[in-house]
Amino acid sequence: MPIVLERQTLIPHLIKVTSPTTEVTVQELTNTIKHWEADLLNLDMAKIIDTVGKANLGGGFTTAITLTLSADWQIQFWDGVGVGIVSGGNVIGGYGDKPIKPTGGNDTIKLLQTVGGVIVAVGSGVTEQDKLDIADKILDEALSEHLIEGSIGDMIKKGATTDFTVAEIADSIWKENITPHSDFNAAEEVLAAIYEKVKDAQFSSEEIKPKAKFKV
Numbered sequence: 001m002p003i004v005l006e007r008q009t010l011i012p013h014l015i016k017v018t019s020p021t022t023e024v025t026v027q028e029l030t031n032t033i034k035h036w037e038a039d040l041l042n043l044d045m046a047k048i049i050d051t052v053g054k055a056n057l058g059g060g061f062t063t064a065i066t067l068t069l070s071a072d073w074q075i076q077f078w079d080g081v082g083v084g085i086v087s088g089g090n091v092i093g094g095y096g097d098k099p100i101k102p103t104g105g106n107d108t109i110k111l112l113q114t115v116g117g118v119i120v121a122v123g124s125g126v127t128e129q130d131k132l133d134i135a136d137k138i139l140d141e142a143l144s145e146h147l148i149e150g151s152i153g154d155m156i157k158k159g160a161t162t163d164f165t166v167a168e169i170a171d172s173i174w175k176e177n178i179t180p181h182s183d184f185n186a187a188e189e190v191l192a193a194i195y196e197k198v199k200d201a202q203f204s205s206e207e208i209k210p211k212a213k214f215k216v
Contacts, residue, residue, distance in 0.1 A: 029067060067090065072095065076102075
């Protein structure tokens with residue numbers, strides 16, 4: 001276990017973060033401490049922590065956790081940790097109002113407190129309306145600002161200024177290879193299906209042999 005609770009003859013009792021762990025979250029501390037408190041062997045001990053937070057703000061967001069440590073306890077990282085970190089909420093209280101006990105070595109312990117913060121439970125936080133707004137913004141953007149050679153804006157611009165006749169466009173469509181196009185119910189897909197059904201058929205008359213040649 002990366003977190004171990006140890007009774008001491010003299011207070012403070014210690015919540016030890018053991019080697020090789022260098023970072024723990026407030027949620028991990030909370031889970032471990034409450035599990036330890038619930039053990040029948042530890043029912044004689046006074047309450048170690050109080051926690052508040054995780055209020056549902058909607059949209060997958062909750063408020064940060066604040067853990068208040070009993071005056072009889074402190075958190076201590078292992079000697080040699082280098083830099084130890086407590087993250088993901090707030091830790092206050094503890095022995096002498098100091099929740100962290102020095103390791104006894106040349107180590108730095110960082111308590112990353114969260115002020116007025118929220119925790120994102122799941123997802124990106126982008127709403128359906130955000131997606132619509134982003135799409136509208138893209139579609140309303142001026143093409144003149146996005147004309148890097150080979151970009152979509154460049155291709156659209158070139159397409160918009162190229163003079164093709166209706167006959168040239170129609171001819172290009174009919175000569176296009178059917179195989180790469182697979183949109184459901186597309187005309188080219190229907191033609192491909194017809195071709196698959198007739199390509200192996202045996203015709204007895206030259207007059208009814210198919211005149212068109214499909215590319216596959």
